[in-house]
Structures are given as structure tokens and as C-alpha cells.
Amino acid sequence: MLWRSPGMVAKLRTVNMSLGGARVYSDDRLKLGTKLQLELLAGADSTVQVLACVVWVDELDAGAPARYDVGVEFLDVPEEMTSRLAAILQKDEDYKRQLEAEAPPDRVWEDEEDDEAGGGEKKQ
Numbered sequence: 001m002l003w004r005s006p007g008m009v010a011k012l013r014t015v016n017m018s019l020g021g022a023r024v025y026s027d028d029r030l031k032l033g034t035k036l037q038l039e040l041l042a043g044a045d046s047t048v049q050v051l052a053c054v055v056w057v058d059e060l061d062a063g064a065p066a067r068y069d070v071g072v073e074f075l076d077v078p079e080e081m082t083s084r085l086a087a088i089l090q091k092d093e094d095y096k097r098q099l100e101a102e103a104p105p106d107r108v109w110e111d112e113e114d115d116e117a118g119g120g121e122k123k124q
Contacts, residue, residue: 012070013065013066017089019074019086020074021073021074022071022072022074023069023070024069025070026066027066028067029057030054033053034054035075036053036072037050037051038050038074040088049081050075051076052074053073054071055072058070
């Protein structure tokens with residue numbers, strides 16, 4: 001996700017998003033109330049532009065994926081942009097469901113259940 005504010009352009013890494021806003025990682029400290037023009041990548045050659053406002057900022061620990069965890073609320077999103085954003089979010093949800101359906105079972109839990117069923121003996 002790209003965001004633009006007067007005199008600034010930076011990249012934000014999206015953590016999660018909804019029709020109402022997004023949680024992003026940023027290495028730049030953003031002030032509460034700052035208005036941002038966000039450009040969301042909607043496909044190979046397509047973007048969705050929305051106006052957003054910074055509503056919370058948390059500093060992250062050293063070693064985290066970024067310096068700040070930031071919440072933004074989308075403002076005045078035109079209907080066309082809302083429908084495009086909804087389509088992007090639906091594709092993302094469909095993809096997540098597909099990954100979950102294809103994921104192999106967690107063998108660690110099955111091994112523990114087998115041990116408990118066998119009288120609680122632990123393999124050495």
C-alpha cells in the first residue's frame with residue numbers, strides 16, 4: 001500500500017484491512033489525525049484510492065517487522081471505490097479459505113492424542 005501526504009510518499013505494509021479501515025506497519029511515525037491519500041494495489045494494473053485518517057499508533061519492539069503499528073480509518077470512500085475494495089477483500093478471503101482447505105492436518109496434535117489414548121505412555 002502506498003500512502004501520500006503533502007510532501008511525503010511512503011510504503012506501508014498492510015497487516016489487515018476491512019471496508020472501514022486498515023492496520024498497517026510503518027517505519028515512519030505518523031501523527032494522530034493525519035490525513036493520508038492511500039493507493040491500494042487492486043491487481044496487476046489497478047489501484048483503489050481512498051482518503052484515510054490515522055486513528056492510533058503503537059511503537060513496536062526492536063526486531064519487529066516495522067517501527068510502528070498504525071490504524072487508519074477510511075474516509076469519504078466513493079461508491080465505485082467501495083465496490084472495488086469489497087471485491088479485493090472478497091478475493092483475499094476466498095484465497096485464505098482455499099489455503100486452509102489445502103493445509104495438511106497438524107500431526108503434532110494427532111501424536112499427542114494417540115499417546116493419551118494408548119495409556120499415556122510416552123515414546124522415548
